[in-house]
Amino acid sequence: MKLPIGMFLMVWQLALVSAQTRDWCNNQPRSAYSKLERVRIADPWFEVYKIRPGVLAIYEPHQFEEVISYLVIGSQKALLFDTGMGISNIKAVVEDLTQLPVSVVNSHTHNDHVGDNWRFTDVYGMPTDFTRRNAKGSTADAQAELAPGQICGPLPTGFDVKSYRTKAFDISHWLHDGDKINLGDRTLEVISTPGHTPDSIALLDERNGLLFTGDTFYPGPIYLYRPETDLDAYVSSVQRLAELAPRLQLLLPAHNVPVADPSYLPRVLDAIQQVRHGRAKSVSRDGRRGYKFEGFSFLTS
Ligand SMILES: [Zn+2]
Numbered sequence: 135m136k137l138p139i140g141m142f143l144m145v146w147q148l149a150l151v152s153a154q155t156r157d158w159c160n161n162q163p164r165s166a167y168s169k170l171e172r173v174r175i176a177d178p179w180f181e182v183y184k185i186r187p188g189v190l191a192i193y194e195p196h197q198f199e200e201v202i203s204y205l206v207i208g209s210q211k212a213l214l215f216d217t218g219m220g221i222s223n224i225k226a227v228v229e230d231l232t233q234l235p236v237s238v239v240n241s242h243t244h245n246d247h248v249g250d251n252w253r254f255t256d257v258y259g260m261p262t263d264f265t266r267r268n269a270k271g272s273t274a275d276a277q278a279e280l281a282p283g284q285i286c287g288p289l290p291t292g293f294d295v296k297s298y299r300t301k302a303f304d305i306s307h308w309l310h311d312g313d314k315i316n317l318g319d320r321t322l323e324v325i326s327t328p329g330h331t332p333d334s335i336a337l338l339d340e341r342n343g344l345l346f347t348g349d350t351f352y353p354g355p356i357y358l359y360r361p362e363t364d365l366d367a368y369v370s371s372v373q374r375l376a377e378l379a380p381r382l383q384l385l386l387p388a389h390n391v392p393v394a395d396p397s398y399l400p401r402v403l404d405a406i407q408q409v410r411h412g413r414a415k416s417v418s419r420d421g422r423r424g425y426k427f428e429g430f431s432f433l434t435s
Contacts, residue, residue: 159286162195166391175230179222179290182231183392186342186384188320190231191392194218198284199246200390204346205231206339208317212236215337215346216388219279220249220300222290239309239324241348241388242334243268245275251303258315259305260326260333264362271302309335322346327375329368330358336375343383350375351402351430352387353394359422359435369406376403402430409434 163181173182173190183191188207194200203216205228212234218224228236237256240247243265251257251269259265276299278284289295311326315337323338330349337346349356350371358365382396405427408414416423416434425432 158198162286164200164391166393167193170393173231175227177222177227177290178288180218180224180227182227185386185392186344189344189386191386192218192224192227193392194221196285196287196289197221197279198286199279201246202386202388202390202392203247204386204392205236206317206320206322206337207232207234208320210234210316210318213315213317213322213337214238214254216241216247216348217250217254219246220252220276221279221293221298223253224250225253237315239315239322239335239337240333241336241346242331244331244349245272245300246279247349247388248303249276249300252301254303255306257303257305258307258309260335261308261310262333264331265305265333268300269303269305271300273299276300325374327371329364329371330356331360331362332364332367334371338378340381343381344386345375345378345382345384345396346386346388347375347394348388351385351394351398352389352391353398353429354390355424355431355433357433359433363435365406365410365434369403369410372399372403372406376400398429401427405430406432 170183173184175182181193181195185191190205192203197219201218203218206213212232214228214236217238238251238254239258280295309324313324315322325336325338327334327336327350334348334350336348376399379396379399385394385396386392387394409425414425416425423434
């Protein structure tokens, strides 16, 4: 059989995509999770893991982003760092885990981190135009998360594929670099880390040596190719986080696995500097440039 070359390429690409995603789906859950303490909840869309006392990772393993939101429970109130995809109901999960009032803070406002913001009344945001625009909601990025191969296992009962979008949400407080959020017996400091997006932040729990890194670092391909990404700002932000590394015990990233060693940070800094100075080798991947390092990689435009 002879296929026209365009058709052949299309079939070949589709086969490649489905093979990649099949591998991803077959390898779920990632091995790192077997060492973590699982907390049983009713909703099968999420998996919850206890990372430290009062720190729970709320993981969405059935979607390719493998996004992780965090519930940090203090003595007076709780903070939800991101609300995930908005495919199932993270608020119901949170209400099962704590009776305390919950404030939502976002690592940044990409669709996969703000999906359930609309369900909450106390939402903090960074005062950027990017944030204000994303708070109006959007459809395209959300729909792309449901493309062939992006879902592993069943979607939640009653989920409507056609109407899925990132719903608009209200921001009740504006955050700034250095702000401290007091949860009672625990304080989280906001560290502005623009780069991946203009509104990216990390949260530092200094006393417990924890750093919630958002999408500035996670052990996987770090996306640095979108128009809202600023690579120079990213380098400065990673530098800032890397300076904290000696005081840290644990990194809690927003994708893939909820635990990583702080020694990653100086290595990420070294790696991104190599990329910026043209000293790193890249491979072309779907029209983007991929730079592979040990335990993580960068995808740039
Ligand atoms: Zn992102």
